[in-house]
Amino acid sequence: MGEFTMSVPAKGRFSINRRYLPYLLSLPALLTCIGILIPFFTAVIYSLQRYRLSQPWARKFNWGENYLNFMTDASFWNTLKVSMTYATLTVGIELLLGLGIALLLQRRSTFNNFVSIMLLMPLMTAPALAALMWKLMTNPGFGILSYFATLLGIKDLNWASDPATAMMTVVIVDVWVYTPFIMILLLAGLRSLPKQPFEAAELDGVPRMFVFWKITLPMLTPFLLTATLFRVIESIQQFDIIYAMTQGGPGDTLTVFQVEAYLNFFQSTNVGRSAALMMILWAITYFLSNIFIKNWLRLREKARGEA
Amino acid sequence: MSLKLTNITKSFKDDLVLNQVSLSVEKGQTLVLFGPSGAGKTVLLRLIAGVIEPDDGTIEIDGLDMQGVEAEHRGIGMAFQNFALFPHMDAHANIASPLTARKQTKDAIEAGVQKLAKLLKIDHVLSHQPKELSNGQKQRTALARALAGEPATLLLDDPLRNVDAKLRFEMRLELPRLLKDQNATVIYVTQDYKEAMAFGDTIAVMSGHGIQQVGTPADIYLSPGNIETARLFGDPVINLLDVRPEKGAQGLQVQISQTPVSIAEGYSNAVDTDCILGIRPEALRFVDKDMPGAFPVIVEAETPLNEKTVNLMRTVNGRELMLSRPAGSPGPSEGEAYIAVNTSDAMLFEKTTGNRIEPLHAAAKSGDSA
Amino acid sequence: MEQVSTLERILRGIAISFVIIFFMFPILWIFLMSFQTNETILQVPPQLFFEPTIVNYEGLITGQLETAAGSLKIEFMGNLFNSLFLSTAAVIVGLILGVPAAYAFARLKFKGSEDIAFTLLSFRFAPPLLVLLPLTIYFQKIGLADTYVGLIWVYQLIVLPLILWIVRGYFEDIPADIEYAYRIAGHGFWSTFRKIALPLAGPGIAAAGLLAFIFSWNNFIFALVLASADKQPVTVGALAFITASGINYGQIAAGIVLSIAPTFALAMYAQRYLVEGLSLGAVKG
Numbered sequence: 001m002g003e004f005t006m007s008v009p010a011k012g013r014f015s016i017n018r019r020y021l022p023y024l025l026s027l028p029a030l031l032t033c034i035g036i037l038i039p040f041f042t043a044v045i046y047s048l049q050r051y052r053l054s055q056p057w058a059r060k061f062n063w064g065e066n067y068l069n070f071m072t073d074a075s076f077w078n079t080l081k082v083s084m085t086y087a088t089l090t091v092g093i094e095l096l097l098g099l100g101i102a103l104l105l106q107r108r109s110t111f112n113n114f115v116s117i118m119l120l121m122p123l124m125t126a127p128a129l130a131a132l133m134w135k136l137m138t139n140p141g142f143g144i145l146s147y148f149a150t151l152l153g154i155k156d157l158n159w160a161s162d163p164a165t166a167m168m169t170v171v172i173v174d175v176w177v178y179t180p181f182i183m184i185l186l187l188a189g190l191r192s193l194p195k196q197p198f199e200a201a202e203l204d205g206v207p208r209m210f211v212f213w214k215i216t217l218p219m220l221t222p223f224l225l226t227a228t229l230f231r232v233i234e235s236i237q238q239f240d241i242i243y244a245m246t247q248g249g250p251g252d253t254l255t256v257f258q259v260e261a262y263l264n265f266f267q268s269t270n271v272g273r274s275a276a277l278m279m280i281l282w283a284i285t286y287f288l289s290n291i292f293i294k295n296w297l298r299l300r301e302k303a304r305g306e307a
Numbered sequence: 308m309s310l311k312l313t314n315i316t317k318s319f320k321d322d323l324v325l326n327q328v329s330l331s332v333e334k335g336q337t338l339v340l341f342g343p344s345g346a347g348k349t350v351l352l353r354l355i356a357g358v359i360e361p362d363d364g365t366i367e368i369d370g371l372d373m374q375g376v377e378a379e380h381r382g383i384g385m386a387f388q389n390f391a392l393f394p395h396m397d398a399h400a401n402i403a404s405p406l407t408a409r410k411q412t413k414d415a416i417e418a419g420v421q422k423l424a425k426l427l428k429i430d431h432v433l434s435h436q437p438k439e440l441s442n443g444q445k446q447r448t449a450l451a452r453a454l455a456g457e458p459a460t461l462l463l464d465d466p467l468r469n470v471d472a473k474l475r476f477e478m479r480l481e482l483p484r485l486l487k488d489q490n491a492t493v494i495y496v497t498q499d500y501k502e503a504m505a506f507g508d509t510i511a512v513m514s515g516h517g518i519q520q521v522g523t524p525a526d527i528y529l530s531p532g533n534i535e536t537a538r539l540f541g542d543p544v545i546n547l548l549d550v551r552p553e554k555g556a557q558g559l560q561v562q563i564s565q566t567p568v569s570i571a572e573g574y575s576n577a578v579d580t581d582c583i584l585g586i587r588p589e590a591l592r593f594v595d596k597d598m599p600g601a602f603p604v605i606v607e608a609e610t611p612l613n614e615k616t617v618n619l620m621r622t623v624n625g626r627e628l629m630l631s632r633p634a635g636s637p638g639p640s641e642g643e644a645y646i647a648v649n650t651s652d653a654m655l656f657e658k659t660t661g662n663r664i665e666p667l668h669a670a671a672k673s674g675d676s677a
Numbered sequence: 678m679e680q681v682s683t684l685e686r687i688l689r690g691i692a693i694s695f696v697i698i699f700f701m702f703p704i705l706w707i708f709l710m711s712f713q714t715n716e717t718i719l720q721v722p723p724q725l726f727f728e729p730t731i732v733n734y735e736g737l738i739t740g741q742l743e744t745a746a747g748s749l750k751i752e753f754m755g756n757l758f759n760s761l762f763l764s765t766a767a768v769i770v771g772l773i774l775g776v777p778a779a780y781a782f783a784r785l786k787f788k789g790s791e792d793i794a795f796t797l798l799s800f801r802f803a804p805p806l807l808v809l810l811p812l813t814i815y816f817q818k819i820g821l822a823d824t825y826v827g828l829i830w831v832y833q834l835i836v837l838p839l840i841l842w843i844v845r846g847y848f849e850d851i852p853a854d855i856e857y858a859y860r861i862a863g864h865g866f867w868s869t870f871r872k873i874a875l876p877l878a879g880p881g882i883a884a885a886g887l888l889a890f891i892f893s894w895n896n897f898i899f900a901l902v903l904a905s906a907d908k909q910p911v912t913v914g915a916l917a918f919i920t921a922s923g924i925n926y927g928q929i930a931a932g933i934v935l936s937i938a939p940t941f942a943l944a945m946y947a948q949r950y951l952v953e954g955l956s957l958g959a960v961k962g
Contacts, residue, residue, distance in 0.1 A: 021866065025781035026793065029774040029841065032833050033797060040803075042811035101696050104689060115693065117948050119700050123955075124944040125937050126895035128912045132919060133707050133933055136926060142719045144706055176700065181955060188952045188960045226959060237804045240897040244916055258806050262902075265810050278807040289802035293795065299959040304846060358857040378860040385861045391854035395876050408863030456863060 046275035053269035066276035075252060075260070079277070083256040085167065086242075087235040090174040095228060097175065098182030105183075106190050116187060123180040127173075131244035134173045135160070160246045163253045170254060173241050178234075182227045189223030190216070226299055229292035233285050257281040309334050310355070310460055310492050315364035317350055324350050326516040328364070332509070337486055337493040339507030341500065341539070346513040348496045349388070352462045355494065357381050368460060379408065384458030384491070388465040390449040392437040398424075398448045399433040405456030423451040426485070443474040454489060461491040467502065479505055500540045504528070512536045530654075534583060534661040537654070543588045543617055543629045550584040552577045552655070557599075561653075564622035566602035570653050573666025581658040588617065588631035590652035593638045594645055601645040604628060609640040620646070704937075710930035718926045733931035751924075753932050755907065756914030760936070763900070763910055764893035766829045768886050771836035776882060779841050780874060783848035784856075794841065801838040801957070808834070809902045816903065823905045831899050836889040839957065843888070843950075846958045847881025848874060884950030891940045891947075911936035 050062040070076040101119070105112040122130065137145045138159035149157040160169040193216070201211045217224075239258040242248065248259040255263065257277055264274035311331040317324050324347045332338040340348045353359045355366055357378035366373040373381060384405065392401050399420055406416040424430035427447040432440060440448060446466060453461060467475045467482075483506055486493050495506050503510050504524040512519045512527060520532035531537035537545045550561040552574055559574055560567040561584055570584075594601045604620040611617075611634060618630045618638065630646060632638060655664040710718060712729035737753045781787070782794050812831065813822065821827030851874060859869045875882070897912040904913065915932050918924060944951060953961055 022781040022785040022787035022790065025785070026778035026790075029778035029797070029837060030793065032774055032830065032837065033800065035830065036800065036808055036812075036834060039808045039811035039815060042815070043807050046811060100692070104693055104696070115697065117945070118697070120944055120948065120951060121704055121941055122700050124891060124895075124940045125704075126897060126912045126940070128897035129895075129915060129933050129936055130703075132915055132929070133703050135919065136710065136930060136933075137703060137706060139926075142721065142723070142926070144723050147721065147723055176703065180700070184952050185956055185960055188956075192961075223960065226956065230956075233802050239806070240912075243901075244897070258804060258898075261806050261810070265806075271810070274810060275807075278804055278810065281804045282807050285802050285804060286799070289799060292802070293798065296957070296959045299956070300846070303953075303959060303961045304849060353857065356857065356861050358860055377865070378857070379863045379865055381861075383861055385858065387854050387858060389852070389854060391852065391858040393855060393859065393873060404859065404864070405862040408868075452858070452862065 043275045043278060046271050047279045049272050049275075051271040051275075053265075053271060062272070066272050067280075069273075070276070070280075075255070076277070078252055079255050079257055079260045082167075082252075082254060083236055083281075086171065086174075086238060086254075086256055087232055089167070089171045090178065090235045090238075091228060091231045093171070093175050094179045094182050094231060095224070097179045098227070099186055099224075101179070101183045102186035102190055105187055108191065116184060119180045119183060121180075122177050123184075125177060127177050127238075127240035128244040130177045131170075131173050131241045134169070134176070135245060138169060161250055163250050166246055166250060166253045170242050170245050173245065174235065174238065177241070178231060182231060185227040185230075186220065186223055189220050193219050222295060222299055222302075226292065226295045229288060229295065233288050233292060236284060236288075237281065309367075309369055310494070311367040312351075312355070313365045313367075315351070315354060315361045315366065317347075317354060317359070317361050323516055325354075325361075328517055330511055330518065330521070332492050332494065334369075334492055335487075335490050336508045337483075337495055337506055339503040339510045340494060340496045340513055341498070341503040341507075341510050342513030342519075343498065343539070347516055348513055349464055351513075352385065352464050352494065352496060355460070356383050356385050356462055382456075382459045383462060384453035384456055384460070385462040386446075386449045386453040386464060386466045388468050388496075390437075390445045390469070392440075392445060392449060392452075394437050397434050397436055398429060398440065398444070401437070401448055402433075402451045402455050404452060405458075409456065419455055420451075423455055427451050442470050446470045446474070446478075454485075457489070457491075459491055461486070461489060461493045463493065463495045465496050465498065468498070482506065500542070504540075512539070530663065531585075532663055534585070534656045534663075537585050537656070537663070541587060543612070543631055546586045546588060546591070546628050547656075548584045548586075548622075548626055548628075549658070550582050550655075551579060552582060554578060564602040564604060564624065568600050568602060568648065568653075569650050570655065571650055571666045574655050574664060575667070577655055577657075577664050582664065583656040583658050583661075585654040585656060585663075586628075586648050586652065588629040589615075590648050591628070591630040591646050592632065592648075593630070594647045596645045598645070598647060600650075601647045603643060603645055606639050606641050606644050609638075620644070707930045707933055710927055711934045713927045713930075715925045715927060730927075733925060733927040734935075736925070736928055737931055737935065751918070751928075752906065753911075753914060753918070753935075756909055756911045757935060759900075759904075759908055759914075760894055760910035760912070761939075763825065763828055763832065764890050766825065767832035767836050767893045768889045770829055771833055771840050771889055772882065772886055774833070775837050775840035775885075776844055776875075777870075779844035780848050780870060782841070783845045784853075784874075794845070797841055798838050798957070800834050805834065805898050806902070809899065813902055823903065823908055825908060828900060828903055828908065831903060832893050832896065834899075835892050835896065839889050839892065839954065840882075840885045842957045843885040843954055844878060844882050846953075847878040850881075851877045881950075884947055884954060887943050887947040888950065888954035891943055894940050 047066055048061055048063050049059060050065065051059045105116050125133070137143045140146050140156070140158055146157060146159070157165065160166045197215050198211065201215060237258055238256060239262070242254050242256055242259055243262070246254050248255040248263055258281070261274040261277040264270045264277065309332060313329050315325055315328040328351065330338065340351065342348055350359070354361050357373060357376060368381060393404070396404070402420045402423060403416050406419050411419070420433070421430065424433055427450060429444055429447045429451065432444050437445060437448070446469070450466060453463070467478055470478070479502060486506070497503050507524055509521060510524055510527050511521045512532070514535060520527060520536055522530070527536065528540050531540060534547065548563060550563070552559055552561050552570060555567050557567070557569050559572055559578070560569050562568070602622070604622055606618050606620050608619040609616060610619070612631070614634055615631045616634045616636070616638070618640070620628045620630060622628060656662060657664060711733055712731065713727055714730055714732065717724055717727045737751070740751055740754055782790050809831070816822040816827050821830070855877070856869055856873050859873045864872065894910070895912065900908070900910050900913045906917070909917070911932070915929070915936060918932060919929055
């Protein structure tokens with residue numbers, strides 16, 4: 001065995017290593033995030049205070065008053081309603097559209113793959129910039145879409161600056177950006193489904209609608225659920241598109257949670273109310289993300305198992 | 308360099324994998340760990356290598372307690388069942404890795420790699436990436452890597468399992484010599500009893516989270532500790548028959564094919580208990596009808612098996628028996644016949660536990676038959 | 678699927694065409710717009726054929742904007758630089774922090790590791806303003822307000838969970854025996870991490886880095902809240918741009934094109950990993 005004798009190091013060195021190594025490795029990441037957890041707890045405290053930046057002298061704990069006030073606060077109910085409407089409309093449309101496109105592109109072919117890659121471009125566009133692009137296209141003066149609208153006989157369509165069409169406009173932008181997200185997730189899901197049930201159904205001459213409802217959809221459910229929850233969580237927090245498009249206007253038409261909180265903080269400098277709004281949004285997303293993570297983990301295990 | 312394991316216990320979460328395993332191997336000796344998959348053989352190797360830690364128990368290499376000693380300091384070479392070659396390094400770099408770890412000079416590394424590569428006949432593929440190697444070449448590369456550090460302890464985890472039959476045959480001849488030349492303490496894991504018999508100075512039979520039996524290949528074959536071990540060693544597999552030993556006119560006997568057959572007097576304590584009689588196929592032979600102990604069977608088939616011929620037969624009660632004899636030796640290929648067994652070759656096992664019943668004053672006898 | 682009727686083929690074709698038009702037209706239109714002067718843009722009906730000009734890009738690059746009202750200075754190149762710098766730095770920091778942690782979570786199961794990993798994941802879903810608003814006040818106190826360091830730190834909110842969960846999956850895919858073999862051959866823990874784990878998880882680490890870069894680049898809210906004009910990335914800068922008086926619409930379009938081109942290029946390059954990245958490793962493409 002020549003010169004390669006064992007060199008047994010001093011005892012203890014290894015046990016320290018083994019026990020603390022994982023913490024050593026993950027500590028920097030943890031510390032970074034703890035730095036972020038502190039503001040979270042601060043936000044909890046702010047939400048329990050009467051706290052206006054403009055009146056620092058009047059800052060004091062009012063405990064649940066910010067939350068209680070919401071009960072009778074019409075603008076809070078408006079925020080809740082607008083956020084829910086936005087999330088429902090965007091995710092609903094994106095889901096249908098995304099599923100439809102995924103089914104269209106399901107078969108692997110050069111053309112289909114090319115189209116699915118092309119459709120990623122809106123998703124890779126910063127949502128704020130996407131809003132800006134649509135703002136240029138919906139400009140009542142020179143926007144191409146406004147021109148198309150007049151061709152269709154719709155005069156004076158003011159898109160985002162008209163309370164009647166503002167929601168529709170931002171929803172279109174959201175659909176434009178995020179449908180590809182649902183599409184590629186479902187496409188990956190569809191293509192990962194086992195082939196046998198479909199071949200068997202085709203051999204047996206089962207009608208295609210029946211196959212879709214009884215085989216495809218049930219097997220796709222975990223993917224649908226993950227994609228939907230993912231999008232709902234993001235959509236209910238949407239800020240970029242709405243802020244870049246209208247800053248919550250016209251009036252309070254589009255004051256979703258984060259926009260309302262942002263305006264409360266920076267315009268009315270009402271830190272307490274802003275923090276309380278964020279806490280409510282956080283509670284909603286926390287609830288949703290717990291359901292999401294369970295589904296997501298199941299999918300992840302499956303993806304890892306197949307690898 | 309000796310290796311000693313004492314009361315090693317290991318669980319993963321709630322699954323007990325090893326329960327109180329103790330073993331020792333002397334320097335330069337080869338111990339074969341033999342057992343079905345899931346018996347914990349691989350886990351035991353990993354514990355010895357130091358890549359996982361035991362929950363309890365001690366591992367000593369050359370008298371030094373290995374607790375707290377990292378894998379890289381244990382002076383071990385290991386070959387994995389799935390080869391575990393570094394996929395991003397060529398064969399040369401794979402083999403050299405134990406040498407680079409020891410900060411050898413370039414010339415020394417080159418010399419070491421070349422020597423092993425020549426010995427294992429892979430010197431022409433040293434520049435290949437693992438994915439460009441055939442299974443046999445992968446296996447040899449993995450073996451060369453394990454040997455390159457001239458380890459005092461060599462752990463071989465079923466290295467011939469994933470290679471083709473021809474290569475396995477060659478390696479079965481080559482490996483024992485190679486291992487002897489290394490003068491290392493070797494632990495060799497296998498599920499193939501022929502490999503176990505060919506390589507092992509000692510064989511440890513593992514199953515059910517522990518060691519069932521430790522002994523020389525002859526011990527294990529001739530005196531298996533229990534039915535399971537008896538079945539695992541031997542091809543064709545041992546004949547097993549339900550019997551009830553009784554005292555007859557000729558002494559201790561059992562009924563086979565409605566004929567009394569004598570068994571060793573040492574089994575007298577098993578009289579009138581449910582037992583299982585084990586007879587190796589090669590212990591049976593065709594005899595004349597009137598020979599004492601001869602019992603009738605119906606020969607159903609004859610199959611040549613390498614240097615042997617195997618007959619499948621049935622007793623009068625319809626139980627299957629196998630007889631193996633040298634190829635070309637005379638014997639009926641079908642129809643009625645009579646066979647007999649040497650009294651000393653019939654083993655008895657307890658039916659309830661499966662453990663072999665040690666015949667009284669058996670020590671001297673088993674020595675004779677070996 | 679093989680026997681598709683002609684009618685169905687036509688319907689599918691029409692549907693695909695609509696999909697392509699809806700999703701591609703805005704990009705095409707803005708791209709065309711960026712090569713037009715204000716005069717052609719403002720024409721009604723809009724012109725599909727025009728004399729392309731690169732004055733818009735010239736103006737953005739030189740930072741001098743000649744308008745009817747006079748000369749205007751714009752900071753677009755500064756914004757572009759900020760985007761590049763912030764995203765690159767955020768990804769580098771994220772990789773330095775996240776890759777070792779991912780390895781710890783993948784290989785060295787330790788007490789509380791799953792809880793910590795999920796806590797990190799939950800940041801991905803928490804409303805950003807919840808953290809950002811108190812953070813503006815803290816940052817002012819500790820001098821991180823309107824600094825690159827502060828922004829890069831906050832970017833870790835989106836970068837870390839992504840890197841952690843994607844890279845973790847790639848580490849888990851490396852057979853443990855390969856790392857064991859390297860250890861047994863005589864190499865220490867760190868050496869094994871560097872020479873085996875990192876190279877074998879290399880493609881995954883690169884993909885996670887690229888995706889994290891794209892998400893950082895596309896982020897809007899962090900910089901909107903925490904950065905003043907000279908630290909703003911393109912997403913925030915472009916917004917200020919549209920409200921500036923006397924600006925050319927073609928220039929806005931050119932700014933958008935320059936701002937989205939890098940992410941498009943990276944996305945095309947990393948498209949094999951996009952599905953996995955967007956689903957945080959839950960779905961493989």
